[in-house]
Every structure is written in C-alpha cells, then in structure tokens.
Amino acid sequence: MRDERRWIDRFVETAARQLAQRTSRRSFITRLGSALVGSTLPLLPVARAADDSRVPPPDDSALKGDAGDPKSCDYWRHCAIDGFLCSCCGGSQNACPPGTEMSPVTWIGTCRHPGDGKDYIISYNDCCGQSLCLRCRCTRTEGEKPIYFTSKNNDLLWCFGTKSRAVNCSVAVVLGVATKS
Amino acid sequence: MPRTAAVLVVVAAASLAAADVGGPALDYALNCQGCHRADGAATPGSVPALAGSVGKFLRVPGGREFLVRVPGVAQAPLDDTALAAVLNWMLDRFGRDDVPKGVVPYTAEEVNQLRRRPLTDVAGARRQLVEALERTK
Numbered sequence: 001m002r003d004e005r006r007w008i009d010r011f012v013e014t015a016a017r018q019l020a021q022r023t024s025r026r027s028f029i030t031r032l033g034s035a036l037v038g039s040t041l042p043l044l045p046v047a048r049a050a051d052d053s054r055v056p057p058p059d060d061s062a063l064k065g066d067a068g069d070p071k072s073c074d075y076w077r078h079c080a081i082d083g084f085l086c087s088c089c090g091g092s093q094n095a096c097p098p099g100t101e102m103s104p105v106t107w108i109g110t111c112r113h114p115g116d117g118k119d120y121i122i123s124y125n126d127c128c129g130q131s132l133c134l135r136c137r138c139t140r141t142e143g144e145k146p147i148y149f150t151s152k153n154n155d156l157l158w159c160f161g162t163k164s165r166a167v168n169c170s171v172a173v174v175l176g177v178a179t180k181s
Numbered sequence: 182m183p184r185t186a187a188v189l190v191v192v193a194a195a196s197l198a199a200a201d202v203g204g205p206a207l208d209y210a211l212n213c214q215g216c217h218r219a220d221g222a223a224t225p226g227s228v229p230a231l232a233g234s235v236g237k238f239l240r241v242p243g244g245r246e247f248l249v250r251v252p253g254v255a256q257a258p259l260d261d262t263a264l265a266a267v268l269n270w271m272l273d274r275f276g277r278d279d280v281p282k283g284v285v286p287y288t289a290e291e292v293n294q295l296r297r298r299p300l301t302d303v304a305g306a307r308r309q310l311v312e313a314l315e316r317t318k
Binding site (some may be wrong): 106 | 200
C-alpha cells in the first residue's frame with residue numbers, strides 16, 4: 001500500500017514538474033481555463049436561462065474596446081438592454097448573481113456581432129429575488145417597441161414565474177443565430 | 182500534454198458554433214418565445230402552456246379561430262403569410278400528438294380574415310373552449 005502511494009506520488013510530482021517546465025502562466029492552458037470558467041461552458045450551479053435551444057455564444061476574444069466588454073453598456077449583446085448588468089452585480093452576461101433567480105419569461109431581440117457580422121438572438125432575462133443592483137445601469141433600445149406593445153418593450157420588469165418579483169439585474173443570453181431562410 | 186490540449190481545442194471549438202434559426206422558428210423566437218418559452222411550457226400564474234395544449238383547441242368548434250384571434254397572435258408584428266407559418270409550426274412542434282386527423286394547415290388568407298376580428302373577452306372565450314374540451318372526454 002505504501003509503495004503504491006509512493007508510486008502515485010512520484011508520478012504526480014513528475015507530471016506536475018514537467019507541466020510547469022513546459023508551460024508558463026501566460027500559456028494556452030491559462031487562456032483556455034479562463035474561457036471555460038468565464039462564459040463558454042455551464043459549469044457552475046447557478047441560475048441560467050432554462051432553455052433547450054440555448055447555445056454557446058460567439059467568440060468575443062477578438063473584439064476591441066467596449067464592444068467586447070460584458071461590463072459595458074456598449075457590449076455587443078446589450079443592444080436592447082434596459083436595466084443593471086448582471087456582469088457588474090456578481091453574475092455574468094449568462095448567469096444571475098448568487099441568491100437570485102432567473103425569470104423564465106423574458107424579452108428577446110437580436111444584436112449584430114461586430115466580429116462576424118451575424119445577427120444573434122439575445123434573451124434579456126431578469127434576475128429576481130433581490131433589490132436593484134444599481135451598478136452598470138444601461139438603456140439601449142434597438143428593436144424595442146413602445147409600452148403599448150408590451151411583449152417588445154424593455155421598460156417592463158420581467159420577473160414572472162419567479163418566487164419574487166423584485167428585480168436585481170439583467171443577463172443577455174445568446175440563443176442562436178438569426179437567419180433569413 | 183499537447184495532445185490533451187488539442188482535444189480541448191476541438192471540444193471548445195465545437196461548442197462555439199451557435200445554432201442557426203430562421204423562418205417560422207425565428208419568428209417564434211422573436212415574437213412568442215419570450216413568454217411561451219422555447220419548449221412551449223407554462224409559466225404557472227403568468228403564461229399558459231402551448232405544449233400539449235395548443236393542438237387540442239382544434240378539436241372543438243371555434244378553437245381554430247381562437248388560436249388566430251387571441252391577442253398575442255392577431256397583433257403579432259408579422260404579415261399574414263409569416264403568421265400562418267408560425268401557427269402551423271407551433272401546431273407541429275407543440276401539438277403534433279393532439280391535433281385531430283385531417284386538419285389542414287392555416288393559410289395566409291384565413292389568418293388575414295380571422296385577425297381582423299379581435300376577441301373582446303379573451304378569458305371568457307378561452308374558458309368556453311376549455312369547457313367544451315372537457316365535455317369531449
């Protein structure tokens with residue numbers, strides 16, 4: 001048993017040392033890890049859009065300036081957002097902050113990705129259950145319609161089907177690519 | 182290690198391809214899905230279900246007309262052709278097991294006529310249809 005532990009220890013130590021010698025802190029692995037944890041894959045047990053059609057978002061790494069910054073009102077996905085950005089409130093552009101619940105009822109529009117020029121379907125789900133976040137307040141109105149057209153108006157609070165109607169912040173989840181055909 | 186990295190790159194790249202959505206599926210996503218969800222499920226207390234429900238309306242008199250005259254459909258910012266396509270898409274996706282045999286698809290002309298007659302008592306009309314459905318059981 002003891003010999004077996006020593007073998008495992010030697011193996012792990014050797015592998016770790018080789019890995020450390022061949023890679024740097026700025027290596028590909030670091031960047032890949034950041035991408036995975038950041039937004040690409042749903043790894044954490046937090047509220048996300050409960051939606052079978054939801055797909056991974058396009059690559060934002062090549063975008064420069066605010067168009068690629070999820071904490072900016074000018075982030076490309078925020079073309080029709082009205083509210084506080086969950087990216088500034090303990091969540092992300094895809095996930096609600098801890099302690100809040102994502103509303104299954106939402107309003108949906110499209111935003112053009114400045115990198116590939118495609119129009120993406122964006123769902124602006126509100127995160128509900130805590131008072132207003134009050135950080136990163138944004139008001140953009142592409143595709144929005146007046147209040148008498150309620151299903152396309154983003155002035156409304158969209159906490160429906162949630163335990164609480166108190167809205168905290170809004171996410172901007174990519175559902176797919178809008179095509180003409 | 183490089184081999185592992187290559188595998189991870191392939192996995193990550195594959196996961197970055199967003200699904201294309203067009204035609205009636207796109208119109209549904211942009212005009213209906215916000216409330217009715219991608220799978221047509223209900224939001225209790227707020228939004229009734231489409232899945233397992235919408236097709237049953239075609240079993241009773243007035244149900245076919247109701248599905249077009251209900252405000253969310255009649256007032257959707259879609260032309261008659263696109264609206265008929267979305268209705269037929271919804272019936273196929275959410276009501277395939279419920280629609281009676283021999284039902285013909287909605288046409289643009291039919292939708293054009295029906296959406297000109299908005300419902301003044303939506304809840305009452307729906308209640309009558311649900312009661313009629315109950316009597317057919």
